Amino acid sequence: MSLEKITKNLMLKGGTLIDPHNEKTYNADVLIKDGKIHEIGRFEKSESCEIIDCMGKVITHGFCDLHVHFREPGREDKETLKTGSLAAMAGGFTRVCVMPNTNPPLDTPESIHFIKKKAEDAPIYIHPIGAVSKGQDGKDITEMGLMHKEGAVAFSDDGLPIQDGGIMRIALEYSKLIGVPVINHAEDECLRDGGHMHEGTVSTHLGLAGNPDLAESTMVHRDLELAKYVDARIHVPHVSSAKAVDLIRDMKKHKDDVTAEVTPHHLFFNDEDLRSYDTNLKVGPPIRTENDRIALIAALKDGTIDCIATDHAPHTIENKETTFDLATFGMIGLESCFGVVNKIMCKESEMDLIKLISLLTCSPRKIMGFEPDLFVKGTSAEITIIDTEEDWIFSKEHIKSRSINSPYIGKKMFGKVLYTISRSHIFKNIIN
Amino acid sequence: MLKNKHLLGLEGYPREDIQTIIETAFNFREVLDRPIKKVPSLQGVTIVNLFFENSTRTKISFELAQKRLSADTVNFSASSSSLKKGESFKDTAQNIEAMKIDAVVMRHPTPGAPKHLTKFIDSVIINAGDGTHEHPTQAILDMMSLHEKFGKLKGLKVGIIGDIKHSRVALSNIYGLKIMGAKVTLCGPPNLMPKNIEELGVNYSKDVDQVIEWADALNVLRIQRERMGRGLVPSIREYRSFFGITSERLKKHMKEIVIMHPGPMNRGVEIDGEVADGDKAIILDQVLNGVASRMAILYLLCGGKKVEGE
Amino acid sequence: MNEESVSRTINRLCHEIIENNSNCKNVVLIGIHNRGVPISQRIQNKIKELIGIDLQRGSLDITFHRDDYRERLVVPELMGTDINFSLDGKIVVLVDDVLYSGRTVRAALDELNSFGRASKVQLAVLVDRGHRELPIKPDYVGKNIPTHEGEHVDVTLRETDENDSVFLIRNRD
Numbered sequence: 001m002s003l004e005k006i007t008k009n010l011m012l013k014g015g016t017l018i019d020p021h022n023e024k025t026y027n028a029d030v031l032i033k034d035g036k037i038h039e040i041g042r043f044e045k046s047e048s049c050e051i052i053d054c055m056g057k058v059i060t061h062g063f064c065d066l067h068v069h070f071r072e073p074g075r076e077d078k079e080t081l082k083t084g085s086l087a088a089m090a091g092g093f094t095r096v097c098v099m100p101n102t103n104p105p106l107d108t109p110e111s112i113h114f115i116k117k118k119a120e121d122a123p124i125y126i127h128p129i130g131a132v133s134k135g136q137d138g139k140d141i142t143e144m145g146l147m148h149k150e151g152a153v154a155f156s157d158d159g160l161p162i163q164d165g166g167i168m169r170i171a172l173e174y175s176k177l178i179g180v181p182v183i184n185h186a187e188d189e190c191l192r193d194g195g196h197m198h199e200g201t202v203s204t205h206l207g208l209a210g211n212p213d214l215a216e217s218t219m220v221h222r223d224l225e226l227a228k229y230v231d232a233r234i235h236v237p238h239v240s241s242a243k244a245v246d247l248i249r250d251m252k253k254h255k256d257d258v259t260a261e262v263t264p265h266h267l268f269f270n271d272e273d274l275r276s277y278d279t280n281l282k283v284g285p286p287i288r289t290e291n292d293r294i295a296l297i298a299a300l301k302d303g304t305i306d307c308i309a310t311d312h313a314p315h316t317i318e319n320k321e322t323t324f325d326l327a328t329f330g331m332i333g334l335e336s337c338f339g340v341v342n343k344i345m346c347k348e349s350e351m352d353l354i355k356l357i358s359l360l361t362c363s364p365r366k367i368m369g370f371e372p373d374l375f376v377k378g379t380s381a382e383i384t385i386i387d388t389e390e391d392w393i394f395s396k397e398h399i400k401s402r403s404i405n406s407p408y409i410g411k412k413m414f415g416k417v418l419y420t421i422s423r424s425h426i427f428k429n430i431i432n
Numbered sequence: 433m434l435k436n437k438h439l440l441g442l443e444g445y446p447r448e449d450i451q452t453i454i455e456t457a458f459n460f461r462e463v464l465d466r467p468i469k470k471v472p473s474l475q476g477v478t479i480v481n482l483f484f485e486n487s488t489r490t491k492i493s494f495e496l497a498q499k500r501l502s503a504d505t506v507n508f509s510a511s512s513s514s515l516k517k518g519e520s521f522k523d524t525a526q527n528i529e530a531m532k533i534d535a536v537v538m539r540h541p542t543p544g545a546p547k548h549l550t551k552f553i554d555s556v557i558i559n560a561g562d563g564t565h566e567h568p569t570q571a572i573l574d575m576m577s578l579h580e581k582f583g584k585l586k587g588l589k590v591g592i593i594g595d596i597k598h599s600r601v602a603l604s605n606i607y608g609l610k611i612m613g614a615k616v617t618l619c620g621p622p623n624l625m626p627k628n629i630e631e632l633g634v635n636y637s638k639d640v641d642q643v644i645e646w647a648d649a650l651n652v653l654r655i656q657r658e659r660m661g662r663g664l665v666p667s668i669r670e671y672r673s674f675f676g677i678t679s680e681r682l683k684k685h686m687k688e689i690v691i692m693h694p695g696p697m698n699r700g701v702e703i704d705g706e707v708a709d710g711d712k713a714i715i716l717d718q719v720l721n722g723v724a725s726r727m728a729i730l731y732l733l734c735g736g737k738k739v740e741g742e
Numbered sequence: 743m744n745e746e747s748v749s750r751t752i753n754r755l756c757h758e759i760i761e762n763n764s765n766c767k768n769v770v771l772i773g774i775h776n777r778g779v780p781i782s783q784r785i786q787n788k789i790k791e792l793i794g795i796d797l798q799r800g801s802l803d804i805t806f807h808r809d810d811y812r813e814r815l816v817v818p819e820l821m822g823t824d825i826n827f828s829l830d831g832k833i834v835v836l837v838d839d840v841l842y843s844g845r846t847v848r849a850a851l852d853e854l855n856s857f858g859r860a861s862k863v864q865l866a867v868l869v870d871r872g873h874r875e876l877p878i879k880p881d882y883v884g885k886n887i888p889t890h891e892g893e894h895v896d897v898t899l900r901e902t903d904e905n906d907s908v909f910l911i912r913n914r915d
Contacts, residue, residue: 134666140666141664141666142666143666143667143669143670144666144670145666145670145673145674146667146669146670146673149673169623170623170664173621173622173623174621174622174623174666175622176622176638177621177622177638177674230622230623232622
């Protein structure tokens, strides 16, 4: 596995192009010059090009993740923009949005500028999401206008919910000045009441404090109603419960600027899997019942949920190698994403591959206002090459993040990212 | 003769009466230019300035107006009052009226307080600002100033910039300008716009440059620093960047536009000192017109007994 | 009176003013709204014609200085006071169309005080119809028209109405 700067021209030969934006699938070669798409067609091999054999493989848009935590500034021991970029490319991602719950949080125009500057040389596109409240204290809103000018693409206090409804209202109303989404981590702290996993039969058996689905759905309800009342955009992150799905489905009938995302782990696992007390499955919001998992799959299929976002949350070994109650919430997810969602959605739930790909590419891009039509001549090449049929087992070697808190180690994956091309870099995912 | 006994607000106020007040005010403006600035019209009339809320400029403006009309003025401010000793609003009002006064000019922090006052006393009541509700005399002096500058109000395009939700100046101006046939566009942070404001017949724009392009005149409201606390406005520099009437912003547009401000100003926040002192601003004219229009209002409401059939 | 006689009368008033004021040094004309103003204007023009001096002229609206303000509110069709020079040391000739109770003149005198201290104030009227209620005496009178109660003197001028005329209307109800 390696990350290289592209020096020669690239020819992607013999593959099947899946263009999720224009909804087209066809066989063609792709010629990339100076990191840009030069031409799509049929070409003869050439000495001046590095040839990438894509026979039997799918060539598609680079994936875009709306929700990752790269821990910089403050916890560079867990992840940095540099290591996070590597993890992203290993998973086929060429573009990510980083959450602001860093230390210090990204709550000023100056801190947004810091990320933009640092990301200038990154192999992938990194977009900062600004905090909603100063210090993420849920009391005073941040200088959203100036932060947006510096490059913030959305606002969120993720990690923490905006507990005060009055502040959520002000945040939604004020965000209308700029027109980007407010993303609230919907978990009512009072109802969550210190729960470590989903409140249900399993938590009772395990004796762990439970976090009911109501903690999510009541707040999602509040947020959706507020967004409707003040006529503002809203994006619901990491939906975990069937109740929340129903609320979103319903609100979408009345309002067309509501969007939502789901993580791979909420599609893959259910609370039964936590019987092992595996702390890598301790996430917020928690992994819920099979019923909820099925509802989430259905929501992806019927468009209630618009895209997949990993909520890649790196933590140190010390954070995770402890008793369940003390372990921090979160798991990494960039490298395993495609293998997981392709298995669940395409192999097991009869979703078309092109539809799945759109949930990872043009759909999240549209939400954030990034260009979704990537197979255009002259565009900077953001391309992922996948073997969509490969069965493989996720292992430590596949992890490029600085942290290794993944519950997928040893699990069967379906479909593998082979190459990721982004910003004149190419990641080659080949293990000898 | 004005149709309403009191001046509580401009909502539903007759257009002809606003016209009359403005015309009369221009005449009183001339009186203010004389060497001896006095007329005897309200001699023998006693007016109480009942101010439950701090105010320097409005109070002085009213006092001057009263004195120029030769009326007798009595000042009552909340801090020095029996209110502290627990006397009720009703008793305060009735005690004052028992001393045979003709009119009350009241400023109170609660919306509707002047209306409430009409239940207890018989005198003429003029609202000098009731909380976040109305400030009719301010709107009248604003309209008089616009009329002075443009010769008319009908069809005039006025932008009001700032915290509309908490501004009595804004609401009275909206009512008054709409009655006189002007067009109004509001501009400011979306969370500082009241709900359903379109129903008042005004537009909203979040883009102050767009409003500057469109408007003949701007009324720039003070952004209250107290609002910064509850996070309603993230910071001064953010507000200034998006809504501040700065010299750079005006220079960019290079057009004739009149700048107004009800005062007091936060120089460098909602308006630059250079703009406020510049030739587009009519802020000091507003102050003088304030005395003249208050003279007109007092004259028209307090002058003469109401005789039936007159 | 008709057009011709109004004109002759005003001419005569001008001669009297000139005669009385040693060539009108320091004389200013103040017309009282409404009809006093055009009359004062004609006087100004005629005096200029006669002796070549352009007297300063102003107009006075006495609405705010009326003494009946407690009984009836006059909602103004305000014509506005316009005196843009100081009256200090000047000889002011007040001009009005009809002198009746004298209250208008009293109000005018009161208002004049706001513009400075005149050295002398004289009064010129087109018609004196008698029935003074205050000790006011005109210095220049166009015509004396004694009236009874119920009668009314109607003055029209070509500047404000259609033509010049003075009519005595008897028993007007």
